[in-house]
Amino acid sequence: MNAVEVTDLTVAYGEKPVLWDVDLDVPKGVLMAIVGPNGAGKTTLMRTILGMVKPAAGQALVHGRPYEEQRLLVAYVPQRGSVDWDFPTSVLDVVLMGRYGRLGWVRRPGSEDRAAAREALEQVGMSELAGRQISQLSGGQQQRVFLARALVQHAEVYFMDEPFQGVDATTEKAIVELLRALRARGKTVVAVHHDLQTVPEYFDEVTLLNVRRIASGPVSECFTEENLRRTYGGRAAFFGTNGA
């Protein structure tokens, strides 16, 4: 059984198709990048799998069942820029939000949750900043907090929307280490990624997406110039530079 199986997924906003008849299999225990130009539907694909967008057709399964039944197996890292970092709360508090799904309604996080949150902060190298107000974090630190929040979900499949967006080199390295550690423990990671150059180094599998799925599979087979040209159209020239 695959970690994620998407079949015939079609999503449209109004009349404009954002995803068209997309099939996608993510084997367990791999790191997969989703790449494609702006507006290719990468984020939408992720949000549809996670039940935030209703598809016009098709379905997505996580570990063989619809996402609604498998929430505890899934962790999600939204784009860093999607929240207000001036919100009055602390680093530890944001990480604890990763436990809310397990806690269910009304119940507050307890000492066990706090311990899990501190452990996750340690894994992303942020232990000392647990009590810090989140507005005082750098971009890289914000991303680490979001990753820690996903880690405390103790999930099997991790969906990350541009985890490397706007982070410094040290953080990028730390995130790569973290992804590999997750893979070593048999976890699956699916990440929207923008930097084509680093795809072969960071990921095992890749999905090239531009409304339709152009190719999907091991990087060595799918990450070809031909496929990239088909994905990015005339703009394939920037393969080898810093991707869009």
Place this chain on the structure above:
Amino acid sequence: MPELSLLGLALLSDYTLRTVALGSAALGITSGALGTFAVLRRQSLLGDAISHAALPGVALAFLLTGSKASLVLVVGAALAGFLATLLVIGVVSTTRIKYDTALGIVLSVFFGFGLVLLTLIQRRPDASQAGLDRFLFGQAAALLQSDLVTMGILGGAALLLMLLAWKELKLLAFDEDFGTSLGFPMRALDVLLTALLVVAIVIGLQTVGVVLMAAMVIAPAAAARQWTDRLGTLAALAAGFGAAAGVSGAVLSSETERLPTGPTIVLCATAIVLVSLLLAPRRGLVWRELRGRRDRRKLRLAAVLADLRALELQHPGDEHGHSAGVLSVMSGGAEASLLELHRRGLVKRLGPDAWTLTDAGRTETSR
């Protein structure tokens, strides 16, 4: 202070005053605490729309039932306020009109309709309608014990629900998408929060009035945000500020002739906001100005020291020192800085206007 203890005594003994104080404290606590979420979600103006939209609800409730019981009017106000919110959401999702425009349209249409109804009611020959116009600008002195019970029960229930759904509401305010991914019904939580906000607003309408009630939602939270970086403290502080503004304004207006309650309460809330904007540590204007001055002075001193060091390196073996004029050309207004550096033993005087670094000053520049 004798006046204060006198006021305290009056609060305990005077029935009207006690009712006024308790009622306005209840409305201040509720609107302050729930306003926190409205402000954090950038929905301050939703509060304004809800309160203005409540007016036709009050008028219709009276026309339909003939009753002026606060519960009846409050229910009418709440239904109208909630309907207005639904309309705003409907307009935004079905047309190309943006959120702020939709708020403006719904607010003015409902408020206008409410004013028309109010005028019609007041033209009626019998005296039963007297006093409905207090919903415009509020009248704390008209609060009755029965109103207190209504306000207390509704406000208490709203606060209790807020506390029960605290972590879910925090999720809604901070990261709605993540909440959805965890399986919480974020749309329903949004509706819940709006409903609680409606309750917080309608229980204050009789005291503060529809025109200014939004200030009781916005001002306490805005003031409290200056003082804290924690959500729990923020809500508690906003509740406290709301109560303080409510009680002081209501008591002032009911002790003074012809002083309308709503505007007085809002002025008290404004005073709290002003003090917070000016004096709060770290975020306050005064604090920031003082820190700015300290930083600038530090920079000036460091610049003069660095200039002296540069001159020293350019003129090795020079025994005469350098004048303030030369240094001023380099970084401007050096005299005061030189005196301060002299006081700290970082520079020494070789003549009336000839300066050079001391050993300590030299160490300082190489740090």
